[in-house]
Amino acid sequence: MMRIHCAGANAFLLDMSEGTFQDTIQVRIWGMAHVLQAAQGITMLTPGANNLLVVFDPQITEIQSIHRLLKQAWDQAASISITPRELVVSVVYGGDGGEDLAHVAQQTRLSETEVVRLHTSCAYRVAMIGYSPGFGYLTGLPPQLHVPRRDRPRLSVERKSVCLGGEFTCVMPQTTPSGWHILGKAQCPPLFDPTAQKPCFLQAGDIVRFVRA
Incomplete structure (x- = not known):
């Protein structure tokens, strides 16, 4: 069920969460964002974890119209099919670039x-x-x-580190603090380039496969 909350004077937060994160809900959120991309008055769409932030221009479209549009788009999103990109990322596991591999093995008894x-x-x-x-x-x-995740986050985890935390895994796009466990180092293009037409290399819906380098 979709719940609509006001997020300031010109935005709605659409909450579809039902406890734990669900991939099926997230796929429908991508479909909804696709439906809303060309909608008049909507200026930004930001998918979150089983939620979607919709920012609109109140000088172009009335708030009541946006509210009705969101309900219609959620219904339409159920039938939208997203064709994902498939990306293969080589990883050097363990060693200096994967210092938590032994810890994860110990914690999982593997x-x-x-x-x-x-x-x-x-x-x-x-x-x-x-x-x-x-x-x-x-x-x-x-x-x-x-x-x-770690009880005490590290103050610096290098970019392109391949990490896991809870039910998610990731590749770090920048060197930043993180409480995730480091398994290795990815061999891939930069994940964020502010000068590129699409600054983020990864896009919501992409499929990523890791292979051992």
Whole structure:
């Protein structure tokens, strides 16, 4: 069920969460964003974790019209099919660039080889971009690798570090603080380039596969 909340004078936050994160809801959110892209008066669409922020221009479209449009778009989104890009990312696991691989193995009672095998066995989906520019939350992490984030975040985790935290995995787009566990270092293009036409390399809906370098 979609719940609509005001987010200031010119935005709505659409909340579709039902407890834990659900991929099926997120796919429908992508479809809704696709439906709304060309809508008159809407200036920005930002998918979150089973939610969508919709910013509009009240001088172009009345708030009541936007409210009705959102309900219609949610119904239409159920039938939208998104064709994702598929990206393959090589990773050097362990060593100096993957200092938490041994810790994750210990926490999951797996060998380091088994952790890497599981991490490279899945097709991940970019659920949303958030936290920092270009940061993609990747869903599809095997349940065996669901490890709570660190109690004390590191002040600096290098860009292109491949990490996991809770039910998500990621590739760090910049060197930033993080409480996620570092498994290795990705060999990939920059994940955020403010000079590019599309600054974020990863887009919501993309499929990402990791392979051992």
